[in-house]
Amino acid sequence: MAQQSKVWVFAEVEEGQVAEVSLELLTKAGELAAQIDGARVGAFLLGDGVAPLAEVLFAHGSDEVFLSEDSALRHYRTLPYAQVIARLIAAHCPEIVLFGATTTGRDLAPRVASQLQVGLTADCTDLQIGPHVDVGAKKSYEKVLYQIRPAFGGNIIATIVSPERRPQMATVRPGVMHKGEPQEGRRGELVRVPAELSPESLVVEIVERTRAEKKVNLSAANIIVAGGAGVGSKQNFTLIRELARAIGAEVGASRAAVDAGYVEKPHQVGQTGTTVRPKLYIACGISGAVQHRVGMQNSGKIVAINTDPEAPIFQIAHYGIVGDLNEVVPKLIEAYKVNTK
Secondary structure: OHHHEEEEEEOOEEOOEEOHHHHHHHHHHHHHHHOOOOOEEEEEEEEOOOHHHHHHHHHOOOOEEEEEEOHHHOOOOHHHHHHHHHHHHHHHOOOEEEEEOOHHHHHHHHHHHHHHOOOEEEEEOEEEEEEEEEOOOOEEEEEEEEEEEEEOOOOEEEEEOOOOOOOEEEEEOOOOOOOOOOOOOOOOEEEEOOOOOOHHHHOOOOOOOOOOOOOOOHHHOOEEEEEOHHHOOOOOOHHHHHHHHHHOOEEEEOHHHHHOOOOOHHHEEOOOOEOOOOOEEEEEOOOOOHHHHOOOOOOOEEEEEEOOOOOHHHHOOOEEEEOOHHHHHHHHHHHHHHHOO
């Protein structure tokens, strides 16, 4: 049983719910497992009073849920979480272990990898299975995890492999994987695991917790209005905000707009920002460099506004408007207000 659970996902819990990125990873884990001799999908679920969430994990594709409940695990702390997970991995030897590239995942995954002395690729935007040939060592490997991520400031896409050590570990950026529809009533095997925490893992005590609400939530937005370098100035970016406000959208931006100081970093969409899948994405003054396109090209509908008819953004846009955004955007706002009265 345990030897069949080859692709595992850390099920991160946020405010009593499984994090969206963990559910996205379960869908991807199922795709990867199908290519590794029909391997099973497993999930770690740690916390206190979190057992009901196992049903959510089963519905999203987990065949097994390894549940560890303890009052010491109620709130995330690096050492106890890493101890439980590293012990489970050492005992069951999964092929692949995935974490969301969240604040928690980016803290936890390196600690676990260090304890197990295995490789870890951070902030992946894609995962695939394929062969690998080590020319120098004259070795070939089958069904290796390709861990794909942007490198050198997003200017290239790197494919990283860890063929010799197991598990192959990666953190994956939220929003880049498709989350499958839950199969209500789907069952799996719940494996209860005692925490068995050492005194050394409890040396850090949580004295107080404060949680700041996100001011920008691009990943969950149904509509995004994004501005690029073509907006021209921080003052002109007010138009982007006005259009977003009028149609109930979040404000996005290209890296060029952020680097120019038109808008803050949390609004950045793309390889070095947030990957989004809204129902509607309106790109204003964005040329469409590949680094930006890969972060939004899976949007339901893309509307592009640009003065350059040859701008790359038009290659993926469903609707294109060639024109000055300073003229087009006010007309869009006016038309929307007239037609929604």
